[in-house]
Amino acid sequence: MDLLLILTYGAFCVFIFKVFKIPLNKWTVPTAVLGGVVLIASLLLIMNYNHPYSRFGREYFVTIPITPAVRGLVISVDVLPNTPVKEGDVLFRIDPTPFQAVVDRKKAALIAAKQDVPQLGATWEAAKANVARATADRDRTKSAYSRYEQGHRKGGANSPFTDLELDNRRQMYLSSEAQLTAAQADELKARLAYESNVDGVNTQVVALEADLASAMYDLEHTIVRAPADGMVTQMALRPGTMAVPMPLRPVMTFIPDEERYFAGAFWQNSILRLKVGDEAEVVLDAAPGQVFSGKVAKILPAMAEGEIQTNGTLLSATQLYQSGRVIVIIDIDDDAIRKQFPAGVQGQVAVYSEHFHHISVMRKVLLRMKGWLNYLFFDGH
Structure with missing residues (x-):
């Protein structure tokens, strides 16, 4: 732009010298040059400043780098380069076969887990029945032991119960007490398994539902869609390419509108x-x-x-x-x-x-x- 201004002034001086037939001598030429320097310098300073x-x-x-959320083989490229697309339009598709298999497996596991919940309730009821039976056995053996122990104590040397019979009744009582303790432990285990819930849903079912949601998310993202209105340009993606979810290696570049x-x-x-x-x-x-x-x-x-950013490199003076x-x-x-x-x-x-x-x-x-x-x-x- 400085050159344009100088050339314009030069053309103006030539025009003035020619039209008015001003002679070229040691007074006119230096005056024109010096006047041009002062004029152009003043104009440049004023213009550059203001x-x-x-x-x-x-x-x-x-631009938006398009990186797939899952790893897989590209089976089709649906978008045309340099062609406007709408948000949600399909860009390309990844082979969904392995992801569909995972979804089916998770669905089967979830159904099995839901069916196990009533079984856990039945197991708890059976454990409670076992506790009741063990309690009855414990009470019966305890009563028999108490009767033998009292008869042996009151009868003394004439007691109808021998020491061996008394010891057998005592061992039977202790055995029934141990069986009751074991039955109570089994009942507690069954109750905890049945009552292990998250917001009223069995924890195993909740875990499998989360796994299924994750698998369905992966399956859904085998279809890569446009994130906004726009277009794809300079596209090199072709069917058969292995798409990998690496942030530094996008498969295409999307230009939003x-x-x-x-x-x-x-x-x-x-x-x-x-x-x-x-x-x-x-x-x-x-x-x-x-x-x-x-x-x-x-x-x-x-x-x-x-x-400057935090790193292990010192700041160079050249910067x-x-x-x-x-x-x-x-x-x-x-x-x-x-x-x-x-x-x-x-x-x-x-x-x-x-x-x-x-x-x-x-x-x-x-x-x-x-x-x-x-x-x-x-x-x-």
Whole structure:
């Protein structure tokens, strides 16, 4: 843009010298050159300070890496590249056979567990009956032992019960007491198994229901669907590919149909005058002669050149040599860029502050001249 201004001034001087037939001598030429230096330098300082320009501008957009939730063999690719799709449309399918087998196995285990619940109740009832029987046996043997023990004590030497008979009755009583203890333990075990519930549902059933839900989740995700409205581009996925759920190895890239951002990289001293809401204009390398108007939407509060993260590497002094630029987000007034051009087009951007607003006309002219040059120089830089 500086070169454009110099060439314009040069053409103006040639025109003046030719029209007014001013002679070229040691007074006129130095005067024109010195006047040009002062004029152009003053204009550049005023424009760069109040109406900054950046030749580094680009439209940015967000992409979604599509990574399958399960590992499997791709059997079909249903989406066409560069074709709009709706949220929920099928992108590709993974062979569901092994996942369906897991679901069937979990369903069978769940049905068996549900059938086991009544059996646990029956087992508990049987255990309670065993406790009642053991209690009755214990009471009977205890009564017999007490009768033998009292008769032996009262009869003394004339007792009708011998010591051996008394000892046998005592052992029978202790055996029935032990059987009662064992029956009570079995009853407690059966009761705990039957009453082991989560919100009124048997814990084994709950665990198998969770396993089944996990298996059905895996089966459902053998069909990979579009996360939003948008499209897939540069797609290389083909049937027969082994899809692996690795975050760093997506199988395709999805571009959601949402707002894009045009960003310009300005010198750091340009933010002295920049503020949100300032008028802005953008020219694209892909659209020679067209100017897109907008406003400053945001001045990003951080620059990547100053970023540090916790790691085991010391900060190198060479990183301090990088000057960096301030990134400014431009909100284009209409949707023309998005409709007419591919995402990620580059261009140049100028911002016009409220200070020395009459000088902004020159910046606008120079920006349009820069846009016209894109007819010849498609690189734009």
